[in-house]
Amino acid sequence: DVKVTQSSRYLVKRTGEKVFLECVQDMDHENMFWYRQDPGLGLRLIYFSYDVKMKEKGDIPEGYSVSREKKERFSLILESASTNQTSMYLCASRISYITPQHFGDGTRLSIL
């Protein structure tokens, strides 16, 4: 079974804090993704990684960075959290570019 695990289901942080969201997959997938999902805006891609230490910006990378030091782990970093980053964050992974993406359960992040 495909398993993508996000470290927290719910998280509350304060404005200006540095926030780390972790995602782990145990299926040896090459590609990993970070999305955010907001009502009325659907899924928006923040960053993706097609291999270890490789990353590319998605549609809305501003205010975020990522790290992929090991194949199984992809971290999303909010450098200085702001209230407009309150959202549901979804991590996904896939074997390669021709296979479906599989998602974690999401982290609902609130920035106060």
Added chain:
Amino acid sequence: DAKTTQPPSMDCAEGRAANLPCNHSTISGNEYVYWYRQIHSQGPQYIIHGLKNNETNEMASLIITEDRKSSTLILPHATLRDTAVYYCIVRELNAGNMLTFGGGTRLMVKP
């Protein structure tokens, strides 16, 4: 990605088959039909995908019409846990990285 049209909502009785339609009249020859669902407060879950032949897995069946302009996702014996928003997506296998969901169909399975 080709545009898809789905009914906004559907009801289904528990234990009965749920048939969720999707229209994709502008689909091109190398575009696949994918289905995902999202249960409230969870991440999207991949269900099934296909090109032109009907497909079946442990979760569902996908029926694609011969002209490929529409498809139906079938959940053979719906349970209350199948209540979710179901998304039909049409895209090439190597279409790029971002997955885009449209409005989807909100399926309510009732006891």
